[in-house]
Amino acid sequence: xxRIIRMDQTGHTTLAEWTEGDAAAIEAAVAAFREQLDAGYxxxxxxxxxxxxxxxxxxxxxxxxxxxxxxxxx
Amino acid sequence: MxxxxxxxxxxxxxxxxxxxxxxxxxxxxxxxxxxxxxxLATAALLLALEPLSFPVxxxxxxxxxxxxxxxxxxxxxxxxxxxxxxxxxxxVALGLLGDLLGHDARELHAGTGLALERGRLGVWLVAxxxxxxxxxxxxxxDCWCVKVDGELPSADRTAHxxxxxxxxxxxxxxxxxLAFSGAAWRLRRRLPAAVRPALDAARALA
Numbered sequence: 001x002x003r004i005i006r007m008d009q010t011g012h013t014t015l016a017e018w019t020e021g022d023a024a025a026i027e028a029a030v031a032a033f034r035e036q037l038d039a040g041y042x043x044x045x046x047x048x049x050x051x052x053x054x055x056x057x058x059x060x061x062x063x064x065x066x067x068x069x070x071x072x073x074x
Numbered sequence: 075m076x077x078x079x080x081x082x083x084x085x086x087x088x089x090x091x092x093x094x095x096x097x098x099x100x101x102x103x104x105x106x107x108x109x110x111x112x113x114l115a116t117a118a119l120l121l122a123l124e125p126l127s128f129p130v131x132x133x134x135x136x137x138x139x140x141x142x143x144x145x146x147x148x149x150x151x152x153x154x155x156x157x158x159x160x161x162x163x164x165x166v167a168l169g170l171l172g173d174l175l176g177h178d179a180r181e182l183h184a185g186t187g188l189a190l191e192r193g194r195l196g197v198w199l200v201a202x203x204x205x206x207x208x209x210x211x212x213x214x215x216d217c218w219c220v221k222v223d224g225e226l227p228s229a230d231r232t233a234h235x236x237x238x239x240x241x242x243x244x245x246x247x248x249x250x251x252l253a254f255s256g257a258a259w260r261l262r263r264r265l266p267a268a269v270r271p272a273l274d275a276a277r278a279l280a
Binding site: 005007008009010011012042044046049050051052053054066068069070071072073074 | 076078079080083084152159162163164165166167169170174176191192193203204219220221222223224225226227229230233234235237238240241246249250251
């Protein structure tokens, strides 16, 4: 089952889960994904060892989509 | 190539690459020498003119040694641990970070609090509010101050930086502020003892 998680003060929160072919779950996941992007989160998927990619559309074939906050120089 | 979106907030900075890092490293070395050489020259001159001025010359030598050490101390500060959240969030966050790391890096993080990541610019050690970049060859280390705002468990803060680094290494270095660039041995002396094995591991890989 694929998931969207958001890193937050609880460690992380699962915002949506879906499986291939479950249209309702996918629709809910896309809505949750867009809502978080609109709130300023960035979505990242791991694309191999030591590699990650920012995504702006929910990749339905990804197993895990991680939402992170922006970073800045300290 | 994907560009880290946060680079837009520092649009005036030239994008960091290996050549630019080398130039900045040389500039740090020149600055360090510019701070130290006048004190050493003063000490030598005092001793040449009047050997009895030895105590004053010794103070000048201490300054020549101490100023670079203070810079290194600032660099070491980027990997010092920050206040912890509650045990439950920390445990959850640590699980996610562990999933992102390989076995060896996970063990190193458990012992030192730093996540080791190989990159094109060198070997990174990612902490909660900063990162060390061990340059190829392992002799020079760049210390970067970079963070994520808001209340987060420490492992989540590290995971934020690790993911951003994996998205765009050069963009990550562009967004971060360089706090120190200098000899690995000088930095190592200023690191907490628990963290030093991570630096040693990164130097061995660099």
